[in-house]
Amino acid sequence: MKASLRRLHLSVPESWKTSVTIRRLLFLFLGLMIYLPLMGDVLPKTFDLNVNTVSDVTLTAPVTVEDTEATEQARAKAISEVQPVYSRDDTITMHQVKLVSFIYKKASELAARQDMTPEAKLKELKENIPFSLSADTMQSLLTMPAPALNAAAQETNKVVTSIMQKGIDKKTTSDPEVIQQLVNQQIVLVDLDSKSRKVVREVAMPSIAPNVTINEESTNTLKETVRRSVKPIMIYKGEVLVEKDQYISEEVYRKLNAAGLLERNASKLPFLGLALLVLFSVLFLRTYIAQAHRKIYGSNAHILMLSLIIFLNIIFMKIMSSFSTIDFFSPGYVVPIALGSMLIAILLDTQLAIVCSVLFAFAAGIIFNFESLLPVDFRYALYGFLSGVAGAYSLGKATKRTRILQAGFLVSAMNVVAITALYLLVSSTGSWRELLNEYAFGMISGLLAAVLAIGLLPFFEGLFGILSPMRLIELSSPNQPLLRRMLMETPGTYHHSMMVASLSEAACEAVGADGLLARVGAYYHDVGKMKRPHFFIENQINRDNPHDTLAPGLSKRIIIAHVEDGVRILEENGLPKQIIDFAQQHHGTTLLKFFYHKAAKASDTPIPESEYRYPGPKAQTRETAIVGICDSAEAAVRSMSHPTPESIETLVRRIIADRLEDGQFNECDLTMQELECVAQTICETLQGFFHNRIEYPDDKQVAVKQA
Known part of the structure; x- marks a missing residue:
């Protein structure tokens, strides 16, 4: 599988990796890969159903929504049961009391007049009373003694005031028996004779008028309060609305409509809302990568891999x-x-993983929103974010696949903490048994993520030619077939490569480059020498140098061929392109000075330098450039008979200066400051390799001196 992925990777044209048009299409592709899986979670699938038919599917509510029609019916019923709020008008009571006083006063005045006949008195009294009284009562008012009349007036006022202060409505006054009963209850214990008691009753009953009216404002306020107190009737997500082969009644149809499951009434607004959120997320991600991770942004392969990882994670959800x-x-x-x-x-960057955790949390809140009325359930969003952050930070610079499994345990622990926090935040829901069940699932989540990461990592590494730290560590193992073969067939080259690897790693780390990549690249940079090992001086132990007897042109072809041979050997063994680049670029287009000068001295005509230069290309990255410097520096210092710190530094700086003048660093981003730092680091490391050693006397010399 790795071989097929490598062939696929190598067969794709390199131009697509930096194309701006392709990059824009990839971000559009990323937006679609986020949007399409989430569509079904913001708007349900709709169906063509009608009232008085039989459903051919079982439908459940895809979201939690309010059944507005049922809610309004419940509110209307509650409002209909509200009793009117009445208000008592005390001015009516005062008016009726004044009327009673006027009647008794008028009767007293007429009774005292001597110039009028009884008939005239009776007629005038009748005209001044707004209601009718019996003839006996009228006669009693005109003939009663003044003290009795005053007592009757007082008691009548008390009765009317007492009854009307309790509030009298029209319904009460329309029933004479009720009014009579109320009056009788008031005068039953009054200390009056029967005649006066009758007068009080006769005058009080018609004097009692309705003084209570409906207060429209208070009544409406009460109705609105009752209306608001009625809770909305909800259709909850997951609720079965209709079973298969069930008759669709008007009520069922109404619920299906409210849940948005009917084609004719389905709203498209949630689609638009989701599209805007996804658009914002992709634009933010693009801006962030362009500003904070320019290397990733410049590689369309990385953008495509990021898109596939995001899509894969959402699909798992x-x-x-x-x-x-x-x-x-x-x-x-x-x-x-x-x-x-x-x-x-692992494959790109930890900080980018943190940012993407926000996106994963957003998707989780939508996909697992089984209960919340809002589009996003904050519980699963928070859980997903904490889990993702734990997964990113727990890996760090992982160099072993077992570290991923350890990270899985850390993620499981964080999941348990997150679940506990959510349980305490929403303590009103769930039991301890459910909590323990969720703990188990949270731990499974972390371990499952680690196992899947271990399984998918080789796929992404092979498909996109990604060199993760773990892959680099694997390639640096002495048990790798190529390294073992190099050790057996070209021990000198193997030792040289190890020395160059140590120098390169130290120099790269000093300037902030990838030291691990440089070290592994240095291991394999001279693998092409295995084809003709004895033509290279480090492998000529106790042997004559064959170049002494060869023509310069032939020697040149043999030396230059180790670059092409190395590339071919590495490709045949399936090594990543980044490692192959070290074998191809570590000499750049430098001149083979020794053989060039030898050929020039033996030739009568000028020889162009281009014939004695490596084919290149020049170093494209800081790592390949530094390995090239270290390769030349180590070989040159090793050829010195008595290296001193001064001579080592002079030699290293001359090598760097020669390459700089020759334009070998024109296609990589090494700065002058970084070259100075590289020179210092190489000198310090080489001085450690080739420091002067104390010559200890052998046993014989010690014995002579002791004698």
């Missing part, structure tokens, strides 16, 4: 969400959401 109907299963907690963050941290 979608797969897990399909098991939401299982009672004991918690898909939102068991999903390996940290997988995406772990892969991005």
